[in-house]
Amino acid sequence: MKDDFFKNLLQENNGLIIENIPGFLWTPVRTKPRQEKKFVEYCSSNSMKYYLPLRKNVKRYQRRTVEFYIPMFSGYVFCLLNHELYQKVLLSNRIVYRLQMNEKSERDLIKELLGIQMFEKLALESEIIVRPELVTGSRISVKSGPLRGMSGIVEKRKAKTMITINVEMLGQSVSTEIDIEDVQLDD
Structure with a gap:
């Protein structure tokens, strides 16, 4: 097995x-x-x-x-x-x-x-999670929460991450803080 x-x-x-x-x-x-x-x-x-x-x-x-x-x-x-x-x-x-x-x-x-x-x-005793390093400028996608499905760029990294979502069509962007557990790194 x-x-x-x-x-x-x-x-x-x-x-x-x-x-x-x-x-x-x-x-x-x-x-x-x-x-x-x-x-x-x-x-x-x-x-x-x-x-x-x-x-x-x-x-x-x-x-x-x-x-x-x-x-x-x-x-x-x-x-x-x-x-x-x-x-x-x-x-x-x-x-x-x-x-x-x-x-x-x-x-x-x-x-x-x-x-x-x-x-x-x-x-052996508990589950560990391996994640790619999230550094400023990394492209990420939101995998859970109210912003699920959105993608953006990491602006700063502490317990929470500042994510900037670009609306390219309008030439505008919005930023918010999001829990690090809710994002994944884009390739």
Whole structure:
């Protein structure tokens, strides 16, 4: 069953030690869409060290609630690679690219991954939500509330966001504060 795989992976992640190993670099690898599980299986069968952060997702239907685990960062798996292992990874035919790393960027990544591991442990008890960073100037859409369906631009970001909605036809715009939970980032 799909969820059993992710539960086992979650247990492995809790025991995973993410540290610098000479001759190797922790590297973010971008997978093809919805290929994280197959890529992790490939890495496992080829004795490669990897980390796929997971989070609990809860879906509520009319009469029942279903909990399952999904990748925390859709499309990304973190692998411990050198040049030879990267060539092996390419043979999986499941990746799009990798981010270029050096020793300094790897140190920063390891710190971030250790923080992500702490979040992942938190995800065992409660649901966490991963969102793209909303910065000033980002285009967003309102997904709930009275402004649902409208789109605009983030003006400032605190507990509430100032959203500006442009009425291009009139050459005018209106601004209001809206709860951050009610918006989503446009691509």
